[in-house]
Amino acid sequence: MKKNIFIVTYYWPPAGGPGVQRWLKFVKYLSKDDFDIHVVIPENPDYPSIDDSLMGEIPEDITMIKVHIQEPSRALKKLFGTKTKKLQRGFIEKSPGALEKILLWIRGNMFIPDARKAWADKVMQRLENDSAFAKADTLITTGPPHSVHLTGLWLKNHPSLSHIKWLADFRDPWTTIGYHKDLKLTKAAAKKHLQLETQVLQTADQIIVTSPSTKAEFSNKTKKSITVITNGYDMKTNSSKAPDGKFTLSHIGTLLADRDPLMLWKTLSELVTEDPEFSQDFELQLAGNVSKTVISSIKVAGLGSHLKLLGYVDHDHAVQLMFESQVLLLIEINSLMTKAIIPGKLFEYLASRRPIIGIGPEDSDIEQILKETDAGHYFTYDGANLKQQIRQFYQSYKKEKLEGNSSDISKYHRKQLTQQLVDLLNS
Structure with missing residues (x-):
């Protein structure tokens, strides 16, 4: 029955x-x-x-x-406009204005x-x-x-x-x-x-x-x-062979103000400055809703000319972008409270078979999965050895040998x- x-x-x-x-x-x-x-x-x-x-x-x-x-959001939008939509998407800026503070208080204490x-x-x-x-x-x-x-x-x-x-x-x-x-x-x-x-x-x-x-x-x-x-993941796994094109580091998904790894932007800026060939090949691609704070940090680091903003894309397009990227970025908030968060895209990253750079708090569950699957490298926000790893990825890219993981991920x-x-x- x-x-x-x-x-x-x-x-x-x-x-x-x-x-x-x-x-x-x-x-x-x-x-x-x-x-x-x-x-x-x-x-x-x-x-x-x-x-x-x-x-x-x-x-x-x-x-x-x-x-x-x-939906209360509809009534609030009539009063406060686009600010409500941003909060719906999780966009809480590091220094919210008076209106954002009011909306946050209402959200937290009235609902x-x-x-x-x-x-x-x-x-x-x-x-x-x-x-x-x-x-x-x-x-x-x-x-x-x-x-x-x-x-x-x-x-x-x-x-x-x-x-x-x-x-x-x-x-x-x-x-x-x-x-x-x-x-x-x-x-x-x-x-x-x-x-x-x-x-x-x-x-x-x-x-x-x-x-x-x-x-x-x-x-x-x-x-x-x-x-x-x-x-x-629920898709056919990609080949681990490197795709054609620029040396593209991609983040697929929402990137909030609290996920703003300044040391990553600084590291990439140094590589661009130190190596003209890297500068010519490098592209930073962000697909999804991205905080203005993050965009500003990237431009302040001198990476504006290397930045490609795609905005929100549908799921099929997101998977295609994963397949076509040289390296995938997975960025989590630098807080012990987020060590339990495993973004859903991690598993599609694994199936995309592209090398992953994970950034987040120490001892996170993300780090354990990356180690288990040998799918990438994990860094805390101190950025130790990050520059060396990106340089190694780039050198493999130049030799057309930047391959992703081939481990058994079928349990996911x-x-x-x-x-x-x-x-x-x-x-």
Whole structure:
């Protein structure tokens, strides 16, 4: 007999970015012979980025349940314009102006845990009265936004629905996520976040996280079973042979103000100054939404003439850019609070078979994966040995021998990761 599962997710095509792909791919590879899948999504959401190319990946043999959402961002945009859109995309500048500070305070203290709380309430009401849901075997909630988990918390505590197994999937940590410090939380708001996080972690039947560090953090907060299922890739792996073209270092994805590795820009500037041939060959390519702070830092370092800004690109184009780059840049915020963050693009970087330069905090989970797969080199923000490594990459490029990794990365394929999920659903 088929198992009946309901998945509640805010991010779903046509939303762009890595958050949408995790459950889109799980749904793709879950056997429709074994599972009857219902996906609960918002109707008419205000997504910060759109990628219509993902619409074609939605399986036809699943049930979509759309619940109306009233996005606070729409009302705020009428009052404050483009500033709201930037905050939606995570653009918190290092020195925010008065208006940004007001918007951050509103976001942090008026919407707990986040601005989709009202939608989560509507989802609760919809599922509470859904006859098909009453017969469900499993409910899955995935956050951020972490308000989605409140749907599971409330339904799990409902007397007639408590038999339904609840899996809470955390794509990012909750109270230790890096941007919380920027939200100007009052003591009462911070306490409320901790209370809600504790209730979710101690009530869910099973917890899924995307990194070992998040598992270690949550293990101190609950005795419930915690399983690590990372993000992954779902494409044919590239050849490890170097592509033609300039010596292009590419970062694919959002680059926020807090991800501004000044030592990288300084190192590249020195190489450009010291080696005219490097200067002629070198290109710094950024695809995705990039903070003005980062762009300014690059230009101040004297790299403006080497900078190629592509803006947001759809997923297919992003993969193509990975394949065509000589070296891929993976940059994380320099904070112990981000050591648990494993960007979804890392796994597509691995499948792209291009050398990776990772930059972030010491002892991060990213560093461990790069070592395990021999896919690149990791550096902290002190930049030690970074210049030497880039020079070595460049010398290999000139000899047409800049090859990527050829290690076995199949365990990170979405199909293999889905089997881990199946094991949980059947346990």
